[in-house]
Amino acid sequence: MTLRTSSAPTGLRPAEIARSLAAAPQDWVRRVRLSTEERWYERLHEGDDHEIWLISWMPGQSTGFHDHGGSRGAFAVALGCLQEHDLSVSRSLSAGEYREFGPSYIHEVGNVTNAPAVSVHVYSPPLTTMNRYDLTDGGLVRLAEERADQW
Template sequence: MTVSTTAPAENRLAEMAGALAAAPDDWLRRVRLNPDGRWYERLHRDDDHEVWLISWLPGQSTGLHDHGGSRGAFAVALGELEEDDLGGTRRVGTGQTRAFGPDYIHDVRNTSTAPAVSVHVYSPPLAVMNRYELTGAGLVRLAEERAEQW
């Protein structure tokens, strides 16, 4: 497992995401592939954290976004994703995990030729996500999405 930070809170989330990603019997039957956009389903939510399962067809992307102050981690369960955090781009393959703090902005996308599945854990549970665009003038906030919109 590859973890991007050593902060205890993020490591705990990465361990949770990695453990679930490594247990396909717990989620594989739920996965759907949607040609119109990423498919996602919340698997768990409590006061401390929430867990999402996401499938990605080739070309599907999140766009630049943050997590509204929540810490998070994602693990690739099947396939390969690419992550751009404004400081660099990296491939995240099956079994690899990325963790991040509350002010993290990134874009995750499937640039491969095959579907991918990932598990995402956020703490506290997501209340809002902000969408961004990188322009010549810098990072511009485009929109705020509230949890009730998902």
């Protein structure tokens, strides 16, 4: 199997990489695992300027509110449907749709359907930390910081 990730042209936006890979399941579908215990994920590529993750989502699985530790990024839904919430809006994303975000973006993503979903995520620069948050009546409360060596 050939996964075309490292040959992405320099200067390509994370959204373009995510959309391109999401539209080419023949390059990665054999890698996907479905786990009812927790979201499954695999890093497909790590370079100096970006990294790419493949994530599968079973019904009910969610990230909780989090940021990307100063990295900008994008994710594209490859199969199924995902729900994204930020502090101002909730949106449903189906296969072929994507979201792009800047370095201070906080959101949560989850599968609220009754079928599995798969998404491709691209971060630039590669993630070093992520902060987890709880949404309270008073706003977001930072719960924890995760480091890349914990994934």
